Amino acid sequence: MSIVKKILIADDEPDIIEILSYNLKGEGYEVVTAKNGDEAIEKAKATKPDLIILDMMMPGKNGLEVCNILRNQSIFAGTLIVFLTAINDENTEIKSLENGADDYLTKPISPKxxxxxxxxxxxxxxxxxxxxxxVGDFEIDRERYIVSLKGEEIILARKEFELVALLASKPGKVFLRNEILNKIWGTEVIVGDRTIDVHIRKIRQKLGEECISTVKGVGYKFDI
Amino acid sequence: MSIVKKILIADDEPDIIEILSYNLKGEGYEVVTAKNGDEAIEKAKATKPDLIILDMMMPGKNGLEVCNILRNQSIFAGTLIVFLTAINDENTEIKSLENGADDYLTKPISPKxxxxxxxxxxxxxxxxxxxxxxVGDFEIDRERYIVSLKGEEIILARKEFELVALLASKPGKVFLRNEILNKIWGTEVIVGDRTIDVHIRKIRQKLGEECISTVKGVGYKFDI
DNA sequence: TATTGCATTATCAAATTGTTAAGCTATGTA
DNA sequence: TACATAGCTTAACAATTTGATAATGCAATA
Incomplete structure (x- = not known):
């Protein structure tokens, strides 16, 4: 997750979107918007937001359906989902929370x-x-995009850095190629088969051959 | 964190404590109670609950003070703190959330x-x-794709690993050859009769002859 | 003894990854 | 604008690993 948090707002009322968008941007959040359930799912996949504000009643798929679809995909397991709806009904609230929502807010709500x-x-x-x-002799500064090995700073390109940061976030864990593609490139971009390899190659050149090991047929892992 | 979650309820009204306690225990939570702010802090330190339900107005230290004191101690950084109060005031809610509360609920609230x-x-x-x-002397790390025997890491190829992971998922259970084919190769791919044997052979070479035993005419099982 | 089922080995094809170089794109600069 | 640069992606081919099969052997059993 990057430093600037990304929030997806899904609501069919443009006014709501505008008010929320204005307020959230004012707090420094990156805002993505969607006008209906299907667009919400699409944008969620494309932008991987940290938090999703979902209206319950929308054209096409309603909020609960969107919530269920996203919660069934492991990429969104950590994504926060908040309902914001005019339906002030206890049972709906309970159902929403049981379906994986993290909070249930009722309109009208003050921006503050x-x-x-x-x-x-x-x-x-x-x-x-x-x-x-x-991790080991490495220090990975995710805020400054800098990796240092035994105190010496090593300059990595953005993708290289993201790859290192991802693998090093769970040293030892094998990240599947698909997992890496999803987390770094997202699902909307499609890149060739050799793209990951080439980045790994460059990382190994800069950080040493031993830092990342290949698990054939599976993926890569950061060695401790 | 243990499987059974521990919840601390701090409220000066015995009725509230009793109702909440009853409902939470019914859901399988372990419940600790406190009658005022000081007792809440004391019990929190003693029992390290996973979640604390705090009344705002209590004799001695009020909820907000308790929240601040706990939030300043790193042991409670991960502890969830929820306010449950009759004060239905926007500014109080905002202040609570800013002071580290994870949620702000207003009385009356339905137990559900x-x-x-x-x-x-x-x-x-x-x-x-x-x-x-x-399993026995084996450790199978599905995240790292590593099998270790008495601490020593053994490298398996993907199919070999999948086979071991499958058999070891229910040690002692005999997996039919068809079952194995379905779970590892799927129904699309059709492989010859000797394929499984060969993989079993390779696994036995690496993990020892005794780990997997053959049940003639039936299948294979992982021995404990 | 003949049969059945599994074990073993060697061998080859297929899948997967490594490596280098070259092309493309966005951005900055004179 | 034209040029330079860095970073990302792709292409092409090499190297490596893995997986499947065939051929043969062995042991238990009818």
Whole structure:
């Protein structure tokens, strides 16, 4: 997860989108919007937001359906989903929470309260580890995009850095090629088979051959 | 974090404590209670709950003070704190959330909604334990794609690993040859009769002859 | 003894990854 | 604008690993 949090707003009322968008952007969030359920799913896949604000009643798929579809995909397991709806009904709220929503807010809501809620929810997930993580002799500063080996700074390109940061986030864990593609390139971009290899190659040139090992037929892992 | 989640309820009204306690225990939670702010802090330190339900107005230290004190101690960084209060005021809600609360619920609240909220919050902090399977002297790490025997790592090819992981998922159970084919090769691919044998052979070479035994005419099983 | 089922080995095809060089794109600069 | 540059992707081919099969052997059993 990057430093700037990305929020997807899905609502069929343009006014709501505008008000929320304005307020969230004012707090420094990156905002993506969708006008209906299908667009919400599409945008979610393409942009991988950190938090999704879902209206319950939308044309096409409703909020609950969107929530269920996303929750069934492991990429969205960590994504926060918040309902924002005019339906002030206890049973709907319970059903939403049981279906994987992280919060249920009712309209009308003051922007200030919404911002507090959003911030409170994101605070929890921010525990994606500290911005600087240390693995073996490496220090990976995710805020400054710098890797250092025994104190010496090594300059990596953006994709290279993201790849290292991903693999190093769970040293030892084997990341499947598909997993890597999804997390770094997303599902909307399609890149060739050799793209990952080439980046791995460059990383190995810069950080040493031993830092990343290949598990054939499976993926790559960062060695401790 | 253990499997059974521990919840601390701090409220000066015995009735509230009793109702909440009853409902939470009914869902399988372990419940600790406190009658005021100081007792809440004391019990929190003593029992290290996973979630704390805090009343705002209590004798001695009020909810917000308790929240601040706990949030300043790193042991409670991961502890969920939820306010449950009769004060239905926007500014108080915002201030609570800004001070580190994870949710702000107003009385009266239906037990069902509260339970949903609690469950939704706890779902997020669920610690995903490593997917390591231990069978006899073997450790099978499905995340790292590594099998180790008495601490020594053994490298298996993908099909070999999948076969071991399958058999070891239910040690002692005899897996039919067809079952194995279906689970590892799927129904699309058709492979010859000797394919499984050969893989079993390679696994036995690497893990030892005794780990997998043949049940003639039936299939194979992982020995404990 | 003949039969059945599995074990073993060698061999070859297929799948997968490594490596280098070249092309493309966006961005900055004179 | 034209040029330079860095970064990303792809192409092409090499190297490596893996997987499937065939041929043969062995052991238990009818």
């Amino acid at each position: 309260v919404l911002l507090s809620k959003v911030s409170s929810l994101l605070r929890r997930v921010k525990t994606d580890g500290p911005s600087i993580l240390t | 909604v509260l339970l949903s909220k609690v469950s939704s919050l706890l779902r997020r902090v669920k610690t995903d334990g490593p997917s390591i399977l231990t």
